[in-house]
Amino acid sequence: MGGESGVAVVPFGGGTSVVGGVDPDAGGHRAVIAVDLVRLSGLVNVDEISGEAVLQAGTRAPEAERLLAEHGFELGHYPQSFRFATIGGFAAARSSGQNSAGYGRFDAMVTGLRAATPTGDLDLGRAPGSAAGPDLLRLLLGSEGAFGVITEVRVRVHRTPAQRIVESWSFPDFQTGVDALREVVQRGGAPTVIRLSDEAETGVSLAQIGRIGKALAKGASALTVFEGEDAQERRARTARLLAGAGGSSSGRRAAEDWMRTRFDGPYLRDALLGAGVFCETLETATTWSNLLRLRAAVTTALREGFAAAGAKSFVMCHVSHVYPTGASLYFTVLAGLRGDQLSAWEVVKRGAGDAIMDAGGTITHHHAIGRDHAPWLREEIGDTGIRILHAVKRELDPQGIMNPGVLIPPEGDDD
Structure with missing residues (x-):
């Protein structure tokens, strides 16, 4: 695959990595090429009885959903990179989409895959469950092209939802909202989407939708989405739990606005950068008992880092992926950086x-390791890992x- 010629290979899907996952790095080889998977696209088959579909790795997410819809199915995986990301990229980065509360992370959707490696091909995932040794399929999920090229992915799919119900909620503060989300996930509210924005993010996002939004832009805010034939029943169950935990329903407007604009965030960031306002994101996850401590630690590190660079900053945070034992935290930071913004951000990011x-978090919940997060991987998984x-x-x-330099440092490199 290029070893004899001294050429490194970077598998390239949609190019949406935000952690240096597809940066061209020859890694000591004489050259590096990108293997663009754009032509490895399409739906191979749909097993309507089993609820599985096989998609080629270069299939972009909107095309995958279009092809599945022709058979009455959907994957329902909607990360913010949805418009350009590919099925193979979702698998390689262990992506988590906005519907994760209802349908799970992408790695939970994968039931099999095929990959080409320099020493041989892999065809993994013979059955829905197996005790035939360690699950080698999991070695490829999250491998970011460091072991080979994922060529096909078999995924769990579901019938296209017949109904969708959205609702917005407000809470006195972020902690009350966190406790409410924990109640929902641990006691079985079963929303398809559930998100909680802190006070800062609530003020920015809701103030953009007119007088109603400005009136609601106090405290923390949440939104819920329910899909499927039993959407109304699940909405009622979740509403009882949220209200019982201190939440107040604020209607549909904010949730509908989020549904309409939920893939626009990256373009807003580019516009802010063009206007001289630095904007970046990072994310992590931890247990419910540690969530507020982790949020405080990261917020403080960001504020102090920008202050040391001579810049004022504004830090926002939301919870967008929940589990029975914990949740993710997604931070967005704005800063008035002057001069070399990239160098300043590298210091702040460290x-x-x-x-x-x-503070006990994971270095990445869904952005993957790439090159940017590689310095912390040893601390996360240990020397044996x-x-x-x-x-x-x-x-x-x-x-x-x-993909030299991605995911794991070269042997002998202790940095």
Whole structure:
């Protein structure tokens, strides 16, 4: 696959990585090429009885949903990168979409995949459940092209929802909202989407939708979405739990506005950068009992980091992925940086990454490792974990041509 020629290979899907996952790095080889999977696109088959579909890895998410809809099905995976990201990229990065509360993360949707590696092909996922040794399928999910090229993905799909109900909620403060979300996920409210914005994000987002939004832009806010034939029943159950935990329904307007604009965030960031306002994001996750501590630690690290760079900052946070035992935290920061914004952000990001690890969070919940997060991977999975990844790398890619520098540091590199 290029080893004899001294050429490194970077698998390229939609190019939506925000952590340096597809940066062209020759890694000591004489050249590097991108393997664009754009022509490896399409629906291979749909098993309507089993509720599974096989999609080629280069299929972009909107095209996948269009093809599945022709058979009355959908995948229902909607990350903010939806418009350009690919099925193979979702698998390679262990993506988590906005409908994760209802349909799960993408790695939970994957039931099988095929991959081409420099030392041989892999065809994994023979049955829905198996005890045939460790699950090798999981080695490829999240591998970011470091072991080979994912070519096909078999996924769990569901019938196109017949009904959708949305509702917005307000809470006195972020902590009350966090406790409410925990009640919902632990006691079975079963929304398809549930999101909670802190006071800062609530003030920014709701103030944009007119007089109603300005009136609601106090405290924290949440939105819920329910899909399927039993959507009304699940909405009623969730509403009882949220109200019982201190929430107040604020109608549909804010939730409808979010549904309409939910993929527009990256373009707003570019517009802000063009206007001289620095804007970036980062995310993590932890247990419910540690969530507020982690949020405080990261917020402090971001504010202090920008202050040291001579810039005022504005930090927003939301919860967008929930589990029975914990949740994610997604931070957006605005700052009035002058001069070399990238160098300043690298320092701030290091401080935030250290704060995440010190406070017991994961260095990434759904943005993957790439090159940007690689310095913290050893702390997260330990020396033995790093040795395992190197062993897999040596077996599948002995000449180290697959996406050099991504995910795991070169052997002997302790940085």
